[in-house]
Amino acid sequence: MTTSLTRLDARLPDLTALALLALSFGVGIAFFAELPAEMVVGWHVDLDGGTRLTYAPRSVAAFAFPVAATGAYAVAAAAASRFPVREELGDFAFVYDVAVVGLLVGSLALQTALVAANL
Known part of the structure; x- marks a missing residue:
């Protein structure tokens, strides 16, 4: 008996996105107690070569x-459900999914770098 994964295949990008969001929140939660009360969130280089930091x-x-x-994922998911984005792309629907997941991977990388820089 062969099991079809088409239903799972259709949900795999959404499940991946939710896992990435959970992991991103997990990074903040896991290291929250170890982070300083004021975190460096911006590194700016002035035209004269000096640097200044922005804190939050x-x-x-x-x-x-x-x-x-x-928020970005909610907008993308709402747009995909409101407008037939995947259906219009046809065989190239994976491009939309890769773009959304890529955005979340980038956000996770920035979150991890920010937390690591402040430990």
Whole structure:
């Protein structure tokens, strides 16, 4: 007996996106207690060669990327359900899914780098 994975295949990008969002929040939660009260969130180089840092409270900085990524994913998912994006792309529907998952992977990488830089 052969099992069809077409239903799972259709949901795999959404499941991957949700896993990436959970992992992104997990990074902030796992290291929250170890992070400083004021986290460095921006490194700026002036034209004269000097540098200055931008700080944000730990509660904001630890979860800014995951919250923004969740919002971006919600917009992308709403657009995909409202407009037949995947159907219009036909055989190239994977491009849309790769773009959405790529956005979330980038957000996770930025979240991880921000937390690592402040440990």
